[in-house]
Amino acid sequence: MKLITWNVNGIRAVERKGELQKLVEAEQPDFLLLQEIKGTREQFSKFLTEHADYEQYYHSAEKKGYAGSGLWVRKSVSAKFKGAEFHTDVPHMPNADEGRVAWLSFRLGRQTWDLMSIYFPNGGKSEQAWREKLEFYDCIHAHMNLLRDAGHRVVVGGDMNVAHNEIDIARPKENDGKIGFHPDERAWMDRVVGDGWRDVWRALHPDAVEVYSYWDMVTRARDRNVGWRIDYFLTCEKTFKRIVDADYLDAQMGSDHCPLRMNLDV
């Protein structure tokens, strides 16, 4: 089972550039988790809404052109699901109108799976936005635990807008305390990992350096690989045991983020 998560920075933009098509054709993922779709289904082309091979779910922000998330499932895969449900609501979530969660729940055999595509807030807009980012972290963490405690297999993929450790960021000193590398955010990652959740790619590559998923466009940081690893797959232990591999697709262009892929032996 192949899963990819990608912050597309405008799904219409990556489609216009042909980059989304390239990814889908080359990888043919079973699940594609999307963040920052920046639009609504009504604004999207048939490729994004009536794909022959995928069921395409979106959760758009109320505010036009802002944030939003999505989740595609290969039809040949979803055909095997029982009782599949698409959700967008997580209890006690701030920013509930910003379309940050696209969540598919389904049964496969006797197991219930929860697959969540999440675009965590940036939090740099205002003091209020920063407080809501921290709330958002706790809200998601609590919900992940709840699903796991119910015996589900849980996968959370997306742009978490935080680099966990110094190894996950090109300029740790310069960014210490800044949005995206603030102690309070890093402490959340610590708590989540300490709580038994696995940062899949890092767990498989504990010592790998200079691997990032986001680069600042203003400074053309991608040219020099001055990046941040802020896009993750997090899974419960039981799911992690099934992981085959995970890789950042850093050759994929079209966005200021690159996709993260993982394969699962289900």
Next chain:
Amino acid sequence: MKLITWNVNGIRAVERKGELQKLVEAEQPDFLLLQEIKGTREQFSKFLTEHADYEQYYHSAEKKGYAGSGLWVRKSVSAKFKGAEFHTDVPHMPNADEGRVAWLSFRLGRQTWDLMSIYFPNGGKSEQAWREKLEFYDCIHAHMNLLRDAGHRVVVGGDMNVAHNEIDIARPKENDGKIGFHPDERAWMDRVVGDGWRDVWRALHPDAVEVYSYWDMVTRARDRNVGWRIDYFLTCEKTFKRIVDADYLDAQMGSDHCPLRMNLDV
């Protein structure tokens, strides 16, 4: 003496495309009258503000990125001026904060010249805008008369946002009564011409058809030459006697308008 008037639809855009440079190098006009510059001097490049061969005057709107006019004078020409003054104010003008007039007054020999670059209002935004467009017409007409009555040689060039007669528009029937071909606007042109002002190009080419200066971008009307002749040079009789020729430069790209050129034997 070569004069060109051009509604550039954003002077930074025509510069970025290299089209303004092409026009200036190919034509080397003595005067270049500009409309819809859409910006301020502070936003402009050295090419637009510190040209080796031109003095470059601008009148920008208060509202950012909106309207505005300009006037370039070849330095070798302005060197012969006495008492040159750049003006932006015309008495009783509505829309006085929209930068619609860039006006150079100077003496050459014993004669005083007034050369005005004017971007007339479109008037289609609201009822209020329509009323102000008609006011603007009268304000300009009165001012032209005033200068002429003072014994000046007067040239007004710009986007007048009205097609005078059926011959001046590709689809007269469909646009009858619409903004830009409304009886009240056409009547203004009638009054101005009846008052001794010359529509220079039309006076030289009374029967020429299918010659236009503006084409709708939405419908890609330029491909089919479905256009409007709304950019003019108007001169007083005494100036008209000195006109050598006039032509619309319809091969000039970069804007939704093409430039109008005229040569004057001074």
Next chain:
DNA sequence: CATACGATG
């Protein structure tokens, strides 16, 4: 369709 703007990242 195209040039501007402003918000957001």
Next chain:
DNA sequence: CATCCTATG
């Protein structure tokens, strides 16, 4: 630097 938005023509 790049995605959206809206206003304007």
